[in-house]
Amino acid sequence: MVIRGAASIVIMRGHRDLTASRTRRRAASIASVPSSLHIAIPGFRISMIRSLGRWLAVCLLALVPLSAARAQLTIEIVGGAATMIPIAIVPFDAEATWPLGISGIVGADLSRSGLFRLVNTDGIVPRPARAADVQPAVWRARNADAVVVGSMRPLPDGRVDVRFALVDVVKQTTLVSMAFTVTQAQFRATAHKIADVIYEKLTGDPGVFSTRIAYIAKQGPRYQLMVADADGFNPQTIVSSNEPLLSPRWSPDGTQLAYVSFENRKPVVYLQSLTTGQRRPVANFRGSNSSPAWSPDGRKMVVTLSKDGGSQVFLMNPDGSGVTRVLTSQSIDTEAMFTPDGQSLVFTSDRGGTPQIYRANLLTRQVERLTFDGNYNVSPRPFPDGKGIVFVHRENGRFEIASLDFATRQMQVLTSGPADESPSIAPNGKMIIYANEAGGRGTLAAVSSDGRVKQRLVAPATDVREPAWGPLPRS
Amino acid sequence: MRNLLFVALIATALVGCSTTPTTEAPVVDKSGAAAAGAAGAQTSGAGAGGVSGSATGESTSPLHDPNNILSKRSVYFDYDSFVVKDEYKPLVEAHARWLQAHPDARMTIQGNTDERGSHEYNIALGQKRADAVKRMMVLLGARDSQIETVSFGKEKPKNPGHDEAAWAENRRDDIVYAGE
Numbered sequence: 001m002v003i004r005g006a007a008s009i010v011i012m013r014g015h016r017d018l019t020a021s022r023t024r025r026r027a028a029s030i031a032s033v034p035s036s037l038h039i040a041i042p043g044f045r046i047s048m049i050r051s052l053g054r055w056l057a058v059c060l061l062a063l064v065p066l067s068a069a070r071a072q073l074t075i076e077i078v079g080g081a082a083t084m085i086p087i088a089i090v091p092f093d094a095e096a097t098w099p100l101g102i103s104g105i106v107g108a109d110l111s112r113s114g115l116f117r118l119v120n121t122d123g124i125v126p127r128p129a130r131a132a133d134v135q136p137a138v139w140r141a142r143n144a145d146a147v148v149v150g151s152m153r154p155l156p157d158g159r160v161d162v163r164f165a166l167v168d169v170v171k172q173t174t175l176v177s178m179a180f181t182v183t184q185a186q187f188r189a190t191a192h193k194i195a196d197v198i199y200e201k202l203t204g205d206p207g208v209f210s211t212r213i214a215y216i217a218k219q220g221p222r223y224q225l226m227v228a229d230a231d232g233f234n235p236q237t238i239v240s241s242n243e244p245l246l247s248p249r250w251s252p253d254g255t256q257l258a259y260v261s262f263e264n265r266k267p268v269v270y271l272q273s274l275t276t277g278q279r280r281p282v283a284n285f286r287g288s289n290s291s292p293a294w295s296p297d298g299r300k301m302v303v304t305l306s307k308d309g310g311s312q313v314f315l316m317n318p319d320g321s322g323v324t325r326v327l328t329s330q331s332i333d334t335e336a337m338f339t340p341d342g343q344s345l346v347f348t349s350d351r352g353g354t355p356q357i358y359r360a361n362l363l364t365r366q367v368e369r370l371t372f373d374g375n376y377n378v379s380p381r382p383f384p385d386g387k388g389i390v391f392v393h394r395e396n397g398r399f400e401i402a403s404l405d406f407a408t409r410q411m412q413v414l415t416s417g418p419a420d421e422s423p424s425i426a427p428n429g430k431m432i433i434y435a436n437e438a439g440g441r442g443t444l445a446a447v448s449s450d451g452r453v454k455q456r457l458v459a460p461a462t463d464v465r466e467p468a469w470g471p472l473p474r475s
Numbered sequence: 476m477r478n479l480l481f482v483a484l485i486a487t488a489l490v491g492c493s494t495t496p497t498t499e500a501p502v503v504d505k506s507g508a509a510a511a512g513a514a515g516a517q518t519s520g521a522g523a524g525g526v527s528g529s530a531t532g533e534s535t536s537p538l539h540d541p542n543n544i545l546s547k548r549s550v551y552f553d554y555d556s557f558v559v560k561d562e563y564k565p566l567v568e569a570h571a572r573w574l575q576a577h578p579d580a581r582m583t584i585q586g587n588t589d590e591r592g593s594h595e596y597n598i599a600l601g602q603k604r605a606d607a608v609k610r611m612m613v614l615l616g617a618r619d620s621q622i623e624t625v626s627f628g629k630e631k632p633k634n635p636g637h638d639e640a641a642w643a644e645n646r647r648d649d650i651v652y653a654g655e
Contacts, residue, residue, distance in 0.1 A: 265583075376592065
């Protein structure tokens with residue numbers, strides 16, 4: 001199945017099953033049915049493009065934004081959940097009026113999550129466009145549990161009225177119906193929003209189809225910090241350099257990226273606004289400055305600095321002021337990240353002789369070692385529910401993505417390596433995007449937090465690495 | 476004599492700047508053309524003598540004289556190690572003495588790692604390697620303020636390969652003087 005030029009989706013089954021089956025809340029168990037909502041989607045992407053142009057005006061010598069079309073990611077699914085929700089997505093009424101429809105993108109989103117199986121909608125005449133038109137028996141005969149119908153109508157002002165309904169054909173109820181007034185440029189965003197609503201209704205977890213990801217693309221000698229939609233579309237170059245870029249980190253409100261740039265012949269932490277394009281160094285001390293991370297409220301950052309000797313973790317304000325040391329050791333301390341409650345840091349340290357992951361309470365200053373399996377555990381990322389971390393675990397020379405549950409102290413290896421690194425957890429906690437290698441090039445991949453669903457994100461002829469999943473859009 | 480040397484050094488630095496405004500990291504000669512033996516130590520000791528006559532001659536600075544140990548700029552490390560091996564101690568000593576003899580000289584030690592492991596942890600590892608060489612130089616008479624240590628982690632591999640030979644080449648500190 002090929003979707004308009006960029007994202008081809010390939011589904012392959014039968015990959016290794018790492019975990020016990022996942023409990024899933026199904027359509028039948030969802031009670032609440034909001035009445036019709038009306039939402040206008042703001043054009044964040046347009047403001048981003050404008051800001052890039054403004055940034056060009058103050059462009060530095062070594063840093064030039066490039067065209068966005070390169071480094072487009074393609075997402076392939078290489079494994080699925082044990083039981084997938086069978087859902088029929090009926091082409092929206094009058095959708096063919098526009099070159100880009102909505103229902104296809106909704107279907108691609110849901111299918112890519114690995115939690116849904118798309119039911120064939122061919123040959124149903126007439127095609128239902130409203131919840132009232134859906135005949136449950138017809139869809140039950142095709143083994144669908146849920147049906148999505150919708151319509152698109154041009155409005156006199158040039159905008160488009162987009163409506164959809166999600167029908168539970170088992171319980172024979174309408175789970176949700178919504179209407180949007182959007183421009184044609186907002187079709188993709190609207191489709192992602194619809195997919196988010198359907199995903200949440202049927203799984204109980206927020207959808208992340210409207211989120212964005214940041215990553216570093218390397219083409220020849222050039223490094224580009226990119227931001228794209230979660231499905232790989234709309235890649236934008238945020239900054240480009242002949243020297244390495246790494247560790248992009250989203251501010252919690254999604255308006256800024258912190259990252260490390262080597263443009264001054266050493267690692268320096270920069271902060272860049274995605275709305276204005278302005279960038280500035282926020283940690284540029286003698287020595288190395290790296291590993292930025294944000295507090296959950298966005299009012300503090302942690303960075304690793306070597307200015308006082310060694311690599312140590314410091315707290316600071318996002319404007320670069322108020323730099324204070326938070327951890328003190330004679331060893332390496334780095335890769336600090338706040339826990340979701342903002343009260344602790346998880347970080348990597350070699351204080352015990354090998355790199356392991358620790359947790360430090362910011363109030364009591366108590367430090368506790370979290371990882372004990374193996375002699376190399378690094379890059380901790382807390383789950384948004386605060387119940388555990390994802391990290392990089394080395395076993396027999398292979399680097400794999402693993403998770404640790406704080407309550408049970410159980411480690412679960414989620415990927416098979418051999419060079420998996422830089423994990424980043426989706427804001428709903430359900431998927432982890434990470435970097436690996438294929439054919440000698442850096443590629444991105446994603447795995448569900450239970451290890452069952454796997455995706456490959458491929459950018460032709462480009463080395464991609466250092467993915468960072470952005471926050472849920474503020475509604 | 477010392478003043479003349481500085482004039483020459485500054486001239487060298489200016490020449491370098493004017494021809495390379497886009498400050499690429501300098502290429503360091505690691506060809507090993509000279510046996511790091513008595514000859515190197517000798518020119519190092521009397522190094523200033525040859526400089527005075529030639530404002531443009533980079534090659535006559537002991538720092539760039541392939542027969543001088545000061546032109547050797549790389550210290551290699553074993554896997555997972557931060558120990559400066561005995562074979563690199565003469566090199567570290569020579570640079571420490573140069574810094575001691577030239578209080579205005581400044582250098583950066585750039586630590587590097589092989590490609591295995593996380594980007595950020597490797598930044599810290601490279602930093603630890605750079606700090607190890609700096610610590611030895613300071614013990615040998617260089618001043619702390621003369622040396623900045625930074626890390627490139629695994630981001631700028633000298634050898635892009637993926638085998639043990641490449642990794643060994645990438646576990647390395649490079650010494651770069653200000654103005655180079």
